[in-house]
Amino acid sequence: MTDYNKVLRSFIHFQEAAGFKLVSATDGEDRIKNPSTQEAADWICGTDEGTLSFTKEGHRITAFAVLGNEAYCTIADAGWKKDCPAKILKDFDDAWDAFSHKWEALEA
Numbered sequence: 001m002t003d004y005n006k007v008l009r010s011f012i013h014f015q016e017a018a019g020f021k022l023v024s025a026t027d028g029e030d031r032i033k034n035p036s037t038q039e040a041a042d043w044i045c046g047t048d049e050g051t052l053s054f055t056k057e058g059h060r061i062t063a064f065a066v067l068g069n070e071a072y073c074t075i076a077d078a079g080w081k082k083d084c085p086a087k088i089l090k091d092f093d094d095a096w097d098a099f100s101h102k103w104e105a106l107e108a
Contacts, residue, residue: 020054072103
């Protein structure tokens, strides 16, 4: 059985290592601001899905987590404003890819 709390914490750590700051987590209904990594993972694990929002250089990117997927697919999508610079999107995507590759290899 997948420990989604551990998976979500891992995703947050990959994004933080890429320079993103976790600014909120939602459980589909309520939101907590400036959670710790553990608080955010616990918050989302209380439901089947939720979001993690990050900022870098004033730009916000929100990742959509769906529990029940394979670990490497737990982050199912992301959203951002149209004016988000390509470099910031690339940094986010690179960290997301590294996270996915790590968990895909662990499940193989």
